[in-house]
Each structure stands twice: as structure tokens, then as C-alpha cells.
Amino acid sequence: MKDEELMQFLTLQQGNQEVVLQKQKENLMNCNTYTTKFGLRLSEQEAQELLVERKESLKREGRIEFGEGILTKLIYAFCDSAYIYQDNYVDTIERLQEIFYLYKNECLDEITDDELIAYMKERFEGICQGDLEYLEDTALESIARKIRRGDW
Amino acid sequence: MKVEKKTNEWNAAEWKTGERKDHGMEDYAMEEFVPIVSKLVERYTSKESSSVSVAVARQLMEAVVYCIHYGLRKSSKYQLDSGEKIPAQTAYELGYQRIMERTKQLNDLYTSMLPTFSAYDNRAYIDTIMKGMPAFFLHYDVQFAPQDQILTLDYPILRPLGQEEGIEAIDRYLQATILEQTFLRVYPEEYVRAVLEQYHEDHKELLINISSIVLQNSLLSMWLRKPLLSREFSLKDCDWITDQVLMHSSVETEQILERLLQILIKRGYEDNQELYAYLSYEIHELTIRLRNAAEHENMALFLGCMRGS
Numbered sequence: 001m002k003d004e005e006l007m008q009f010l011t012l013q014q015g016n017q018e019v020v021l022q023k024q025k026e027n028l029m030n031c032n033t034y035t036t037k038f039g040l041r042l043s044e045q046e047a048q049e050l051l052v053e054r055k056e057s058l059k060r061e062g063r064i065e066f067g068e069g070i071l072t073k074l075i076y077a078f079c080d081s082a083y084i085y086q087d088n089y090v091d092t093i094e095r096l097q098e099i100f101y102l103y104k105n106e107c108l109d110e111i112t113d114d115e116l117i118a119y120m121k122e123r124f125e126g127i128c129q130g131d132l133e134y135l136e137d138t139a140l141e142s143i144a145r146k147i148r149r150g151d152w
Numbered sequence: 153m154k155v156e157k158k159t160n161e162w163n164a165a166e167w168k169t170g171e172r173k174d175h176g177m178e179d180y181a182m183e184e185f186v187p188i189v190s191k192l193v194e195r196y197t198s199k200e201s202s203s204v205s206v207a208v209a210r211q212l213m214e215a216v217v218y219c220i221h222y223g224l225r226k227s228s229k230y231q232l233d234s235g236e237k238i239p240a241q242t243a244y245e246l247g248y249q250r251i252m253e254r255t256k257q258l259n260d261l262y263t264s265m266l267p268t269f270s271a272y273d274n275r276a277y278i279d280t281i282m283k284g285m286p287a288f289f290l291h292y293d294v295q296f297a298p299q300d301q302i303l304t305l306d307y308p309i310l311r312p313l314g315q316e317e318g319i320e321a322i323d324r325y326l327q328a329t330i331l332e333q334t335f336l337r338v339y340p341e342e343y344v345r346a347v348l349e350q351y352h353e354d355h356k357e358l359l360i361n362i363s364s365i366v367l368q369n370s371l372l373s374m375w376l377r378k379p380l381l382s383r384e385f386s387l388k389d390c391d392w393i394t395d396q397v398l399m400h401s402s403v404e405t406e407q408i409l410e411r412l413l414q415i416l417i418k419r420g421y422e423d424n425q426e427l428y429a430y431l432s433y434e435i436h437e438l439t440i441r442l443r444n445a446a447e448h449e450n451m452a453l454f455l456g457c458m459r460g461s
Contacts, residue, residue, distance in 0.1 A: 006210055010186065058203065065203040066190040073202075104203065112200035 061101040083130025106144040184240040218299040223247025397446040
């Protein structure tokens with residue numbers, strides 16, 4: 001079985017089951033309870049959009065997710081950001097998710113989810129000042145280099 | 153749950169036919185393996201990553217399939233009392249357990265083999281058995297990569313491994329090594345070294361199977377009615393063998409060599425049928441080599457007759 005076929009098969013098993021998708025959407029909607037404090041809410045349609053983008057992102061980066069996934073963690077980590085507001089909420093979370101998967105690969109899976117999210121948040125709020133391109137192209141590159149050198 | 157155990161891991165019939173039967177894998181759909189892979193991913197990542205690369209997912213999927221397949225192969229029955237197949241998770245756990253047990257058994261077998269093992273200074277043999285095998289037992293990952301035998305197993309055994317991988321490959325390789333050592337041990341060490349030297353002065357560096365060279369020497373000596381421990385063949389011997397090979401068809405030559413092997417095994421190895429089955433695989437190859445040498449009139453070169461005769 002080729003990699004692409006395996007990905008498709010495992011993704012199908014993980015994500016296409018009605019019950020699983022519904023649960024994932026519910027989990028995203030439940031985040032609203034907390035994020036409302038920061039003026040951020042997801043509609044059902046936006047939650048669905050995030051889940052579709054999650055699938056595409058994973059496919060692009062050649063990764064497979066087992067279980068709930070990273071979205072809720074990303075939302076809870078970034079919802080208090082000074083640079084995220086309702087107008088750019090969904091787009092930012094989508095991009096952060098994409099950057100997250102990219103850097104899991106770039107860091108050779110040597111970094112845990114929590115470590116990477118913490119690093120991303122710190123850089124996003126600090127040196128990047130909310131600039132996602134800078135986060136992706138510059139700020140995170142240094143950690144990837146460190147890990148590949150064996151300095152992590 | 154009924155599980156029948158085989159008492160021997162390998163028997164003469166398997167060596168002879170090299171058959172590998174798939175027991176019951178077709179009863180499982182791949183979908184049944186996904187929850188097992190999912191749990192394995194959790195363990196692999198220590199629950200610290202929600203995703204893995206497709207390469208890792210593939211490796212872990214293969215690990216699950218390997219365990220189940222191994223478990224099914226080593227039990228002739230893998231069914232509940234009701235006659236249904238056992239759940240994939242249970243099949244996986246049983247297969248995993250069996251691999252752990254077999255790895256320990258092979259480690260013990262390897263340790264017991266070492267005191268009498270001789271590589272006859274062949275570098276590949278030393279590297280594979282003396283250095284490679286300890287590394288295998290140290291690093292073999294039953295949980296996350298049981299399908300990976302790690303070693304390249306450069307020293308060639310008489311019967312190629314074929315599709316075997318993981319612990320099965322090591323199992324077969326060690327069993328083959330033990331049989332070859334059993335065969336060689338009967339000969340004085342200086343005789344084996346002399347035969348190898350006759351074969352090629354750089355034999356220590358070559359990827360050659362030592363027992364095949366010694367076996368060839370023995371069978372041809374027997375065919376020539378010379379003493380078994382004859383180290384050299386004269387030009388007259390080479391001409392005689394050439395004539396015999398050309399006089400007989402390949403099938404007839406094989407039959408002659410098979411009979412000689414049977415005599416050798418009966419007299420020298422207490423009629424060890426497992427050894428006979430293993431060594432008889434070489435008869436076909438030897439026949440081809442002899443026929444090539446005879447047809448191209450270079451039997452003397454092939455048997456090293458030119459040197460000192």
C-alpha cells in the first residue's frame with residue numbers, strides 16, 4: 001500500500017465516521033464557553049471549516065492524527081492573544097494549525113505538542129507581534145535548526 | 153479459546169519445501185487493526201503527540217500486522233471455542249507475547265551456540281554472528297518494529313531467507329547457522345581451512361558459504377571414492393568428474409549427489425534428517441555449477457585442480 005493510500009485509509013477510519021466528526025465539532029463548539037471571555041466565538045459552520053482544513057493540512061504535511069487532534073489545544077492556547085480578534089479568529093487558527101503540523105515535521109517529531117504550542121505562542125506574542133508569516137518563516141526556524149543539530 | 157502449539161519451530165519438511173502458510177490473516181479486515189494502531193501510536197508518542205508522520209503510521213501498522221501474522225503462523229488454531237476467530241486485539245497481544253518468548257529463546261540458543269562456533273576467520277561470518285547478533289538482541293524493538301530484523305545478515309546461508317523478516321528472519325538464520333555448524337564441526341578445523349584455502353586464497357574476505365564448499369569437496373571425494381578428507385583433486389579426478397557429469401543428465405547427477413549426501417548424513421551425523429533436508433537444498437546448486445564447469449571445460453579451474461597437480 002502506497003503512503004498516500006495508507007493516509008487515505010487511516011484518515012477515513014479516523015475522520016469520516018459520522019459519530020467521530022460530530023464529537024470533534026462538539027469539542028470545538030465547547031471551546032466557546034472559554035473563548036467568549038476574549039470576544040471569540042466559533043459558529044457551527046466555522047467549526048466545520050476548521051475540521052475540513054485540519055484534514056487538508058494533515059494531508060499536505062503527510063501526517064496522520066489519532067484521537068481528538070490539536071485544534072482545541074491551539075484554541076485554548078491562543079484565544080487570549082493580543083493579536084487575535086473575532087474577524088481573524090478562524091483564519092488565524094487555520095494558519096496556526098498548518099504551521100504546527102509543518103513544524104512537527106521540521107522538528108523531526110522530537111518536540112512534544114505542548115512544547116511546540118508553548119513556543120509558538122511565546123514567539124507569536126513576542127517577536128512576531130501577531131505576524132504569522134514571520135512566525136512560520138523565521139521565528140520557528142531556529143528551534144527546528146536546534147533540534148536537527150541535536151541541541152534540543 | 154483453543155490454541156494449539158507446534159512443538160518444533162522448524163521441521164525437516166519446512167526446510168525441504170520452504171513453504172510458508174498464511175494462517176487466517178484473510179479473516180481480518182484492515183479496519184480491525186486501526187484501533188490497535190491507535191493505541192500503539194499513543195504508546196509510541198507517550199501521549200505527547202496527537203499526530204505522527206505517515207512513515208511512522210506505516211511502521212506501526214506493519215508492527216501490528218506482523219504480530220498478528222506471527223501469532224497466527226505459530227498456532228495452527230486460533231479460534232474461540234465457538235469456532236469464530238478471536239478479536240484482532242487479542243490476536244495481536246498473543247502474537248506479541250509469542251514474539252517476546254521466541255526472542256528470549258533465540259537469545260538463549262545463540263548463547264549456547266557460541267562456545268562451539270567457528271567462523272574459520274571469515275570476516276562476514278564473524279561480523280554477522282559475533283558482532284551482529286548481540287546487537288540484534290540488544291536493539292530489536294518488539295513493540296514498535298518487530299518486522300525489522302535490523303541486521304543485513306551478510307554471511308550467506310545455504311537457503312536464502314526469502315520473504316522472512318523480523319524475528320522470523322533471525323530465527324531461520326540462526327537455525328541455519330546451527331545446522332551448518334553441526335555439519336562443519338565433524339571435520340577437523342585444519343581440513344576446513346585447507347579446503348577454503350584451496351578454494352580461494354582470499355576466502356576470509358569473500359561472501360561465501362563455508363559449508364557449501366566443504367560439502368562440495370566431501371561429495372565429490374565420495375563420488376571419486378577417495379578418502380573423505382581429501383583436500384585436493386588431481387587433473388585426472390577433474391576429467392573423471394567432467395565425464396560423469398556430461399554422461400548423466402542434470403536430474404541423474406542430482407540423484408547421485410543426493411544418494412551420496414544420504415550416505416554422508418547416515419554415517420557421519422546419525423542420520424540427522426533435519427540436516428539432510430537443509431543440506432540437500434545445495435545439491436541442485438552444486439549440480440548446476442558442475443554442469444557449467446563440465447560444459448565449458450573448466451572443471452580443473454572450478455575445483456582448483458590446477459594448483460599443485
